[in-house]
Amino acid sequence: MRITRATPDDLDTLVAFRDQAAAWLASKGINQWQEPWPTEDLMVEGMLANIEAGETFIVGDDDHIPAATITINRYAKPELWTEQERAEPALYAHKVTVDRAYGGHGLGAELLDWAGTKAADEGADWLRVDVWTTNERLQHYYLKQGFTYVRTVVLPHNPSGALFQRPAERIPTPHLQEVESMTG
Numbered sequence: 001m002r003i004t005r006a007t008p009d010d011l012d013t014l015v016a017f018r019d020q021a022a023a024w025l026a027s028k029g030i031n032q033w034q035e036p037w038p039t040e041d042l043m044v045e046g047m048l049a050n051i052e053a054g055e056t057f058i059v060g061d062d063d064h065i066p067a068a069t070i071t072i073n074r075y076a077k078p079e080l081w082t083e084q085e086r087a088e089p090a091l092y093a094h095k096v097t098v099d100r101a102y103g104g105h106g107l108g109a110e111l112l113d114w115a116g117t118k119a120a121d122e123g124a125d126w127l128r129v130d131v132w133t134t135n136e137r138l139q140h141y142y143l144k145q146g147f148t149y150v151r152t153v154v155l156p157h158n159p160s161g162a163l164f165q166r167p168a169e170r171i172p173t174p175h176l177q178e179v180e181s182m183t184g
Helices: 008-027 040-052 083-087 107-121 136-144
Strands: 002-005 056-060 066-073 090-098 126-131 148-152 162-167
Touching (some): 008 056, 040 056, 066 107, 090 107, 126 136, 136 148
Parallel strands (some): 090 126
Antiparallel strands (some): 066 090, 126 162
16 A cells, blocks of 8 residues: 555545545444534635645555545644643644545554654654544544543534544554655
8 A cells, every 4th residue: 555645636535535434434323524524615625725735645555546544734723632732742643534445454553553653753742633522433443543532622613522642653554655646
């Protein structure tokens, strides 16, 4: 699998990933992503801004078929993380999504390990995530991936307030190779 920075040409693929994940979550009785958040236009605009900032990555298989995505940056939402936490060097993972055709094979876990390595390489102490508050299954997943529960912040305007973190550390990702472009 190859991981590269997403380009604006990948936007439709990333929206499709999200829509597919929302349908899969709904089939499991989980309300996450059932409505574009905060709205469809703002969601797409935010995805594009992350792409243009070089924060979104896409994983493709050996045939360049998109398999997963992750967005990583240093932005700590002030309504979720305390001033002291925001002062700590950390990388934040967002929108981790694996195409269902590649689900259940550890790709999401390896993608988080890749992000943890990236965090360590950039001098961060932590890899952090904010998780959908009502998605207990996903929260347990992060615990299994070595994250520690920090707290839950319930906000009427932000459904993703279950906070988790794990130390940033270099972990081998034998199935992920970072490359400059999917065509290279």
